[in-house]
Amino acid sequence: MDEILVHESRIAVPYAWSAGEVLSRFLKALRDERKILATRCPSCRKAYVPPRKTCGNCFEACGEWLEVGPRGTLLSFTQALYDSPAHPRPSPIYGLIRLEGADTALAHLVGESKLENLRLGMSVEAVFSESRSGSILDILHFRPAS
């Protein structure tokens, strides 16, 4: 076959996404108070973290705010044993964490533990980053609770 040329390029489009009122309050509480906030649906009482403005189940506004965590239960975990330009650290360990007081699972990084020492249902706690900027990574990771 004749030579087939391949055109290499990338899409580089900057965005400036609004966090909105609800996620702004959540991210500011991480940054300024080292607190994890959730919102609660008035109908089904489900507490969402990250907080939602509306409940997907009930199609209603989640008006009530509450603090959840910083401890939680590890519902699942894995380790990405491959490289990705999206990874914030090499071979990141990921967990799904149900924070105390919350009804949803928060996906986040797990640190200060090897994968083989993690167990489903174990207690973990949030470790806050020293330098915080109003990002989900203001929580550095979760670690097995002391």
Added chain:
Amino acid sequence: MERVAVIGVGQTAFEAERRGSTYAELVHEAASAALDDAGLDISDVDNIVTASNDFWDGRTISSMAVGDAAGAAAGEGRSISTVEGDGTAAAFYGMSRILSGAYRTTLVVAHSKASEGDGRLITNAFFDPVCERALGLDAVSAAALQARIFLEHSGKTTEDCARIVVKNRSHGAKNPKAQLRRPLSAREAAASPLVAPPLRSGDIAPGSDGAAAVILAGEDFAKRRGGKRVWVEGVGLCADAPLGQRNLWESRALRDAAKRAYAMAGINDPGREIDAAEVSEQFSYQELLWLDELGLARCERVNLSGGCLCAHAVIAAGLVRLIEAALQLRGEAATQAPAVQRALAHGQYGLCGASHCVWILGNDG
């Protein structure tokens, strides 16, 4: 209600890298194959629905890039519309257009060239940009979280998952369209490299380049044409809550989609009434999970094509399932089940099966 038939099917071969063709050329190849199969000309098609994803194609309005290749401008031209999602959802839309009474025939085509983009970055972009994306999760690491929950909750094991890999890879070896055509032994599956525990490389669908197309027709048109046709007896489509807000060991959305499809088809006992099934298992554990929710846990004729574990051109994957189910009914599948009168096809879209589409196809009679 008027019935709708699948009167033509076409698919390219699925390969890790189809360097010789652009994705639009793949669309033309699949659409032409479906038209040939139906014995139709593009002038017989009065509307087109395409399925594509802008992130995978690397351009906005990626559907417009395949319009000409699908025949939108041929002759007098025709209506073309698009679904951003799995090919089964595009077929659902194509069928709805026929049932509206506005159209007689719909060409549905879906494509992906997984080789041309970076799946890690593309599926990382499925996550919320403000408060999730920076974590670096992607479709594989998210699925690993679901896999561990599912195994824990169901009591199934990684050996059960390996059995799915072995089964599908042995079927795929006989499917001339499949990308992975080498069988994998249980020992090889268990020894394949860990990618994101508990997932090993054998548990994960490969990324493929390819396209798939079907021609749908209303009852009058299908009956007048004669030829090979299978009937749509039922269909259901349902979306679930985002990751983190739903139980990952189950799929309410799939149960709901199946319930709608079964009710429409008059199916009470799917395990007895469905002769063959093609489900979209992007990961081996998903075949077990989806079959549980479909009420087909004991069905022995599942993914006789080899399934997604042997070829997975992302957006086209569900439409390939629909085609393979139709081929089972026509008695033309590469691994043919005996006496198939009713077949199920399933497509999914999003992280950890965020939405599902279920089709029940049947033969004349």
